[in-house]
Amino acid sequence: MADQRLDRRDFLRLGLVAGPASLVAACGWDGGALLRPRLGTISRFNDWVGEHVLLSSSRLAPTYDPGRRSGTMPSYFISDATPLLPNPADWALNVGGLVRKPTRLTRAMLETFPRVSYTVKHHCVEGWTAIASWTGVPVATVATLVEPLPGARYLRFDSFDENYFNGWDLKSAMHPQTILAYAFNDQPLRPDHGAPLRLYSPIKLGYKLTKYLTRMTFTAERPGGYWEDQGYPWLGGI
């Protein structure tokens, strides 16, 4: 019978492969100071692929019959308590940055614009989904109004939920299903879902959908985001 023994060299080679592999798996390792930035670089590249290869500016997310709405739609904010405006009557959305006509839009003004309503599936980065209906004004409609300058490449959405904010690529922001929503399941948007106005889009993960909006700013530099700056994928496109 031929030699079946594994010589020491073979075990050494196996160890070279299995050693680091088990070390990596043996702890909740995020890559450490050495690898975490590399993973971030790859994440940026995945964002680029997501925006320029996989994202279509016209493909619509599937819509559902309102009868299929989920019984539960978790509310979420980073403040200790539901963020509320001290004086809701004074609220307005400030639209500015690299635009020709910076504008201040009250809720009443927003409700006079042509509205978009849909029942879509919400995808959370955690892996759960829920179906709900949303009504609002397309971000693209507001953009037409303020006339972005040629240098504008991104949008930054700010909120009054502590320092929560998000940065968006213009391609996703101008998608026909990306709206500034003021109604949820046929009712005026409730404080636990981001009243008086929130961003909604079925083409992004939930953490990209800024609630409690105060400001919408066109920028040349890529804005980060509350979770994005902590390591979550920046594009969050689905």
Next chain:
Amino acid sequence: MTSSSPPLPTTASSPASPRGIKRHHGLVRIAHWLNAVVLLGMIASGLQIYMAFPHFGMKGRVYPVPNPFDANSLHRGFPEWSRLGGWLAGGLNWHFALAWPFVLTGLVYLGFLVMTGEWRALVFRPRDIRPALQMQLYYLRLRRDHPPQGKHNALQKAAYTFIVLLGALSTLTGFAIYKPVQLAWLTALFGGYELARYWHFVSVWVFIAFTLLHVALVFLVDPASFRAIVTGWYRGRFPSHG
């Protein structure tokens, strides 16, 4: 059905060579071990991601699919040592980074099989069914002599064909839950986002079961094949290539 098989790829060295016969091309060996490490990382980071919502189905409407790992008051989910990434964002970044070498290694390996004709020694075809049954009888000790075989026996062909298909399934279900809107057609193919996520998870356990069986068979049946996947040279009990 004819009894003659198409010519199998021939190797330069004869069985008489002291080093044995050349069994695995360097590219195949690199792909094999790279895949082993990358798959381990994919699984560990995948378990980290799973822990963010350790159920299947929609919010408040858990699907009645079998899931022994559904986290509840009794079962807290996967232990920290089995996970990679530390938290959800870390798990996602590892997973989406390792997905590149996982898919690229698979494509290079498949490209190599096609270009060299090596696929003939690996792909399980209908004519392999009867030899596969004979192999099974041999393993069950209902047949005394080892059936004649080429580079791989028919059961090995079945296993190595299956694992490539499993890799394809995990990749496609992965894309289906990565971009369920842009690739809505693919997501629909697997029964929607929630079920695609479930099939993606099931593929993990099939990978693990395959790996355990694969390693057990190497050391129980043909330990010399371990040297072959490391050095490329085989000098064990089944040197037949004809």
